[in-house]
Amino acid sequence: MFFLTFSFSLLQLNYDTWCSSGALDINGRLVSTGGYNNGSDTVRILDLCDTCGWEEYPGALGNGRWYATQVTLGDGRFMVFGGRDFPTYEFVPPQGQKNTRKDVIDFNFLVETHDPVENNLYPFVYLSTDGNVFIFANNRSVLLNPNTQTIIHEFPVLPNGARNYPASGSACLLPIMLKPNEDRRVIPAEVLICGGAPHDAYAKADLQRPKVFLPGNTDCARLDITKRNGKWKIINMPSARLLGDMVVLPTGDVLIVNGAKTGSAGWDDAREPNLNPVLYKFQTDGTGSKFTVLNPSNIPRMYHSSFALLPDSKILIAGSNTNPGYFDDALFPTEVRVEKFSPHYLDPNLAMFRQEIIVEKSNNQVKYSQKFTVQIRGNGEIDQQKLQVTVYSPPFVTHGISMNQRLIQLGIVEFNKNVAPNTNNIVLQAPMNGNIAPPGYYMLFVNYNGVPCRQSMWVQFLP
């Protein structure tokens, strides 16, 4: 038996945030856009101080944004794409200002990818390392130049069903791997899209009686979005999954959690919870990448489930509500239990590899390309070959799209051993610019022998 002590305060919201979008800004404030009903054109900001509350700006967006995706650009601005009934996008206005209809840009791609049951809401949107914005909706994807607002490339169609709400596959940007004294003009960036459902899954599960729950997709697809001739590489998961979430771990591997094996997103529209997380071993060339099935939870995490990567490298898992309200007596009751998942790297037998970051002896505010030092303490000699330093931007997680989730492996420029007993300095190079790492706060992890440090350190990248 153990006890937790904590305190909490209630944050008041006046405009509906249901199925909204969001991101952290350069100063670490949470800027959330859209939502339902009177919240759909609202921008709301939560600052960091203990007593801060939400500041809400209703009417700040030019269109309603319900089931839209927000993305951060290299200069720190936000764009927000789509949302129910609005196949458009816009730049989020500066605090206190309002967009009008003139600030809304028509986006025919979202008209073209709209099935009779949508299948293109919460599009998967990621900033590429070249400053263009990758947008995936239903089974198609394009690169948009945010400055000229033109589509500069369309990638091949991804066959085998639909991937966005309500077919609800999930997506992530794979780790961006930097070298010390980086001089490459193009830094590769890849997306991974997993699961989803047939185009008519929602029609069968939600609109038809009796309900029919079609099997979800078992495939994942990987694409280099910096190549104009990029092609999808298909890989199979051990089991079908829709309504899942993809966590990019501090080590660069991808954990797929939550979700179901059949049906669709929507009220009571999915069955067969997929209780087993799976681990996708990331390798840059993809050849040795494979899946491992991990130990199951006993809590179904269906529609409306979520996660957060914690500073100790565990994963907080929460949510699941497939009912139009808080229901205790449904097939899948509204879930209020929160659980933590400990990945393989937290095996007690590996504890000797866990390093401690000495925050007072480390730089935690760094300009792009600048060299900076992180000090670590641990047991015994460190073999530099087994050291890896990554930075992670905490995402806004909902509906399988973890907005702005980004893991970047930094180049190690220098390694200075034994600056004090069991203490070593790592000299790193910050990412070259905001297209590689948008400005703001990142969790910095030092991994040794594949085992993350005890606690991540916050580092802020600035122009």
Ligand SMILES: *[C@@H]1O[C@H](CO)[C@@H](O)[C@H](O)[C@H]1NC(C)=O
């Ligand atoms: C917005 O709508 C919700 C119901 O969806 C209501 O409770 C709330 O009072 C409304 N907010 C304002 C400012 O009118």
Ligand SMILES: *[C@@H]1O[C@H](CO)[C@@H](O)[C@H](O)[C@H]1NC(C)=O
């Ligand atoms: C892509 O989706 C559309 C429906 O939006 C469908 O008509 C088309 O057949 C799909 N393409 C492939 C290759 O699956």
